[in-house]
Amino acid sequence: MRALFAVYKREVALIFRSPIAYAIAFALFIFVGFMFASNIVAIANQQLSAGSGFSQPPSVSATDIGQNTLSLITFLMFLVAPLLTMRLLSEEAREGTLEVLMTLPMGDWAFVLGKFFAAWTLYSVILLLSTVHLIVLMPYGPVNFPVMGAAYLGAWLYGGAALAITLVWSAITEDQIVSAFLGAASILVFFLMDQFAVIASGQFASVADVMRQMGFIPHYQATMLSGILRAEDVLYFGLVMTAAIFITTLIVGTRRWRA
Amino acid sequence: MTTPKNINTNDPIIPPTILIGITILAYVIGLISYLYGAEDVQSLGALGVGTISLIAAGVMNPQEVMAILRGRSMSFGGTAIIITALLLVAFGVIYALVASQKWQKDLTGTDEFSLNPGVREVIETLAADPTVPDVRIIGFYTIEQATSRDQIELLLSDFEEASGGKISYEFIDPNRAPLALESYGATASQLVVARLDAETGEAIPEDAQLVNSFSRERQLLITDSVITLTARGDFRAYFLNVESGISISDSSDVGADFLANQLRERYGWTVEEVSPLSLLSLLEEESSEEDGSVQIERATGILGEDITYLDPAADGEVVVIPGGQETLPQNVTAALIRYMEAGGDVVIFADQSPTPDQMPLALEETLSDYLYESFGMRVNNDLVIDPRALTQLGTLAVQTTDFGTHPITDQLTVDEGLVVQLQMPHSLDIAAESNATVLMRSDSVAYTKPALDLTAEITMEMLQQTRDDVSGALPIAAAAENPETGSRLVLIGGADPLLNVNIQLLNLGIFNYIIAQESLFWTTDYENMAGTLANIPTLVNEQNAPINFANPGVVNTINLVVLFILPFGILGSGIFVWWVRRERAA
Numbered sequence: 030m031r032a033l034f035a036v037y038k039r040e041v042a043l044i045f046r047s048p049i050a051y052a053i054a055f056a057l058f059i060f061v062g063f064m065f066a067s068n069i070v071a072i073a074n075q076q077l078s079a080g081s082g083f084s085q086p087p088s089v090s091a092t093d094i095g096q097n098t099l100s101l102i103t104f105l106m107f108l109v110a111p112l113l114t115m116r117l118l119s120e121e122a123r124e125g126t127l128e129v130l131m132t133l134p135m136g137d138w139a140f141v142l143g144k145f146f147a148a149w150t151l152y153s154v155i156l157l158l159s160t161v162h163l164i165v166l167m168p169y170g171p172v173n174f175p176v177m178g179a180a181y182l183g184a185w186l187y188g189g190a191a192l193a194i195t196l197v198w199s200a201i202t203e204d205q206i207v208s209a210f211l212g213a214a215s216i217l218v219f220f221l222m223d224q225f226a227v228i229a230s231g232q233f234a235s236v237a238d239v240m241r242q243m244g245f246i247p248h249y250q251a252t253m254l255s256g257i258l259r260a261e262d263v264l265y266f267g268l269v270m271t272a273a274i275f276i277t278t279l280i281v282g283t284r285r286w287r288a
Numbered sequence: 289m290t291t292p293k294n295i296n297t298n299d300p301i302i303p304p305t306i307l308i309g310i311t312i313l314a315y316v317i318g319l320i321s322y323l324y325g326a327e328d329v330q331s332l333g334a335l336g337v338g339t340i341s342l343i344a345a346g347v348m349n350p351q352e353v354m355a356i357l358r359g360r361s362m363s364f365g366g367t368a369i370i371i372t373a374l375l376l377v378a379f380g381v382i383y384a385l386v387a388s389q390k391w392q393k394d395l396t397g398t399d400e401f402s403l404n405p406g407v408r409e410v411i412e413t414l415a416a417d418p419t420v421p422d423v424r425i426i427g428f429y430t431i432e433q434a435t436s437r438d439q440i441e442l443l444l445s446d447f448e449e450a451s452g453g454k455i456s457y458e459f460i461d462p463n464r465a466p467l468a469l470e471s472y473g474a475t476a477s478q479l480v481v482a483r484l485d486a487e488t489g490e491a492i493p494e495d496a497q498l499v500n501s502f503s504r505e506r507q508l509l510i511t512d513s514v515i516t517l518t519a520r521g522d523f524r525a526y527f528l529n530v531e532s533g534i535s536i537s538d539s540s541d542v543g544a545d546f547l548a549n550q551l552r553e554r555y556g557w558t559v560e561e562v563s564p565l566s567l568l569s570l571l572e573e574e575s576s577e578e579d580g581s582v583q584i585e586r587a588t589g590i591l592g593e594d595i596t597y598l599d600p601a602a603d604g605e606v607v608v609i610p611g612g613q614e615t616l617p618q619n620v621t622a623a624l625i626r627y628m629e630a631g632g633d634v635v636i637f638a639d640q641s642p643t644p645d646q647m648p649l650a651l652e653e654t655l656s657d658y659l660y661e662s663f664g665m666r667v668n669n670d671l672v673i674d675p676r677a678l679t680q681l682g683t684l685a686v687q688t689t690d691f692g693t694h695p696i697t698d699q700l701t702v703d704e705g706l707v708v709q710l711q712m713p714h715s716l717d718i719a720a721e722s723n724a725t726v727l728m729r730s731d732s733v734a735y736t737k738p739a740l741d742l743t744a745e746i747t748m749e750m751l752q753q754t755r756d757d758v759s760g761a762l763p764i765a766a767a768a769e770n771p772e773t774g775s776r777l778v779l780i781g782g783a784d785p786l787l788n789v790n791i792q793l794l795n796l797g798i799f800n801y802i803i804a805q806e807s808l809f810w811t812t813d814y815e816n817m818a819g820t821l822a823n824i825p826t827l828v829n830e831q832n833a834p835i836n837f838a839n840p841g842v843v844n845t846i847n848l849v850v851l852f853i854l855p856f857g858i859l860g861s862g863i864f865v866w867w868v869r870r871e872r873a874a
Contacts, residue, residue, distance in 0.1 A: 045865070046865060046869055047865075048862040048863070048865060048866040050862070051858055051859060051861055051862020051863075051865065052859070052862060054855075054858045054862075055855050055856070055858050055859040055862065058850075058854050058855035058858060059851075059855045061850075062850040062851045062854060062855055063851065065850050066846070066847040066850055066851050069837075069843055069846055069847065070843060070847070072835065072837070073837045073843045076836070076837060087834060087835075088834045089834060089835060090831075090832045090833060090834055090835055091835050092831065092832060094835070158854065158858070161849065161850065161854050162850055165845075165846045165849050165850065166835060166846070168842075169835050169836055169837050169842065170833060170834065170835030170836060171830060171831045171832075171833055172831065173396070173397065173831035173832055174831070175395035175396075175397065176395055176396055176397075176831075178395070179395050223431075223434060223435075226431055226434075227431050227432050230430075230431040230461075230463070231463075234461070234464055237431055238431075241431065241434055242383075246435070247434065247435065247438055250435065251435045251438040251439055252438065252439075252442075255396070255401070255439070256394070256395040256396040256401075257392060257393070257394055257395070257396070257401055257439075257442055258392065258393040258395060259390075259391065259392040259393075260386050260389065260391035260392070261383060261386050261387040261391075264382070264383055264386050265383060268379045268382070268383060271379070272375065272376060272379060275372065275375060276372060279368045279372065282368075283368075
């Protein structure tokens with residue numbers, strides 16, 4: 030555990046001292062902010078129009094806007110997660126520091142977990158900053174905190190799963206760009222799994238059901254984002270993280286017996 | 289003989305790489321053939337060719353095969369692959385186990401995904417009754433609608449849990465089972481509520497109820513369908529076919545077949561239109577049973593159906609007098625009184641007669657005296673006039689929102705602004721010492737006039753209020769129960785609540801229909817769970833109230849924060865960190 034914490038501390042320090050993380054967060058919040066602002070302006074215009082008697086007043090709550098924002102952030106994880114994890118292991122392998130770290134008295138799992146938790150911490154900070162979008166709405170409408178709590182929990186787990194998956198590619202290849210692209214593709218596959226299931230349902234009906242359950246959408250958009258907490262959804266993300274980290278640990282471990 | 293130079297006797301005839309390629313290709317073809325449902329021989333044949341190719345490749349290169357099997361790649365990597373595969377399988381099993389438990393928590397604070405407490409109570413009551421058959425809710429959802437299916441499943445699992453399994457559910461993909469969709473007459477994303485056959489356990493499509501799953505009140509709709517399917521008890525309503533009365537066989541606006549059909553189809557009642565003469569059987573010689581019940585000679589209704597009045601086998605029975613502009617024959621009146629004396633329940637809708645000298649059925653003297661003596665109420669021979677309706681709309685309609693506290697008017701007192709409207713109603717005479725409950729009163733500015741000649745021209749002067757006219761909040765409907773006989777009576781000063789036109793009036797906020805239906809339910813003590821449903825308020829979470837930007841300026845402030853302060857604040861922090869590190873590095 031001490032080794033894990035040591036790796037974690039080191040990585041967190043590296044991440045927050047590097048301008049890359051800030052650049053990624055900036056790009057994310059610019060895009061999310063633009064979409065958020067467009068939404069707010071549309072609602073305000075609709076209210077003005079309703080006040081003049083030309084249309085119905087909008088029935089959008091602050092909670093609805095918060096859910097839309099979170100939905101956008103989780104969708105963008107297919108870009109953000111690879112960018113956050115692409116250098117974690119690839120860079121170590123390319124610069125040769127990975128072999129040095131392998132000689133240290135710690136298990137591969139501690140090393141991988143420390144890296145993962147550091148990336149997850151950065152994502153958690155990003156998620157925390159996104160609550161600003163909700164806070165600015167609070168003076169103008171009530172927020173359903175239990176629902177938003179479930180939505181944020183889901184977004185946090187979603188991000189963790191995405192980071193864990195992209196970390197696998199960072200362990201596989203030394204090239205950060207390749208790692209990022211493959212990571213993005215993997216996340217998109219999980220995100221679009223229910224669409225693939227629709228395509229597969231025509232011929233492979235039972236396989237389609239399983240495929241759908243493997244995707245992110247049924248475990249987040251349909252339930253946690255809407256304020257429904259299901260044990261299977263929390264377990265799903267936990268198992269995805271565990272499986273991905275396990276595979277990453279194995280890949281890192283192959284360096285020992287490959288040498 | 290010399291060996292050709294270009295032939296190496298150590299080279300295999302077919303290079304191993306090609307054999308590996310053939311193996312992969314054959315397995316892929318075999319898999320695709322299997323998944324596409326091709327003939328078994330095709331897929332097995334392809335798998336066989338692939339296996340033979342693989343074995344041949346191994347036989348032709350034994351050293352390489354041994355190196356792979358004994359090398360570190362297999363010993364470490366192979367073990368890792370096996371462990372990973374086992375781990376993933378284990379995760380799948382764990383996930384499936386947890387998913388089957390359906391542990392979930394609805395945090396929305398609304399009844400969109402979980403049962404409303406009132407609905408839960410109704411479901412638990414239904415489930416506790418052993419005579420109520422099992423019910424299945426079938427959801428037709430394609431895989432494209434899987435998200436909607438997942439969300440509705442949350443609600444349906446609640447139904448299952450609350451009913452202790454008496455209400456079960458299943459999902460059918462209409463693309464895979466189109467015949468099932470057709471048999472229920474449903475469409476995709478629609479819910480069907482069907483009874484289960486007690487013997488086979490299969491759903492019965494014939495009387496299945498369709499439910500719109502997209503409605504916000506879907507759980508009320510589902511529960512209503514369950515109630516309809518599981519209608520309990522033998523309840524009967526006998527509508528007397530009286531002269532100038534309202535007929536339940538009439539489908540026009542002035543008929544009452546809608547009420548009759550609702551009672552039959554929705555609530556499972558026996559509803560018949562009978563001749564008043566059938567009541568005469570009550571005057572025939574009867575024998576008393578040892579248990580005190582009265583065995584009445586069987587009578588025949590106008591439809592040729594056998595009728596047993598005051599049948600002890602019935603759970604509830606009511607005789608309805610649907611208007612009528614002429615009195616009944618004396619013997620029939622006597623029979624009706626006899627019916628009430630024996631504990632029979634009656635609902636009387638009083639109509640106006642065309643001329644003052646013609647007594648409407650409800651005002652027949654003998655009947656009227658009996659009602660006043662036994663129940664403390666009777667219908668007055670008058671006409672209630674609401675001056676507002678008269679002057680503003682030029683009609684003799686009386687609208688009321690003044691409802692008494694009684695099970696019959698429960699649904700009308702749930703929300704404000706619900707209205708009942710009677711055309712030219714009578715007022716009621718309520719005895720001071722009676723236990724009758726006034727169901728509806730006119731507005732306080734209303735007044736009565738003696739019965740008018742409706743065949744002649746009616747002028748405004750005739751309708752103007754005079755000093756002698758009785759005025760005030762006049763009772764126009766009442767209900768009472770005779771404590772000695774147990775008989776229940778409802779008197780309504782107009783026949784409007786029976787009419788089919790009331791269905792259109794619902795859109796105008798006029799709820800005449802409820803008065804008619806609830807009168808029948810109350811007199812028979814029918815446990816109207818569907819009516820209970822109507823009183824269950826939808827759970828509304830105030831935290832979901834719409835957002836309201838007080839003025840356009842606040843939008844600019846919000847945009848400033850989310851478009852500039854937040855992202856550029858982060859960027860500024862990054863630049864600051866970079867600058868500090870740059871200085872240190874320097």
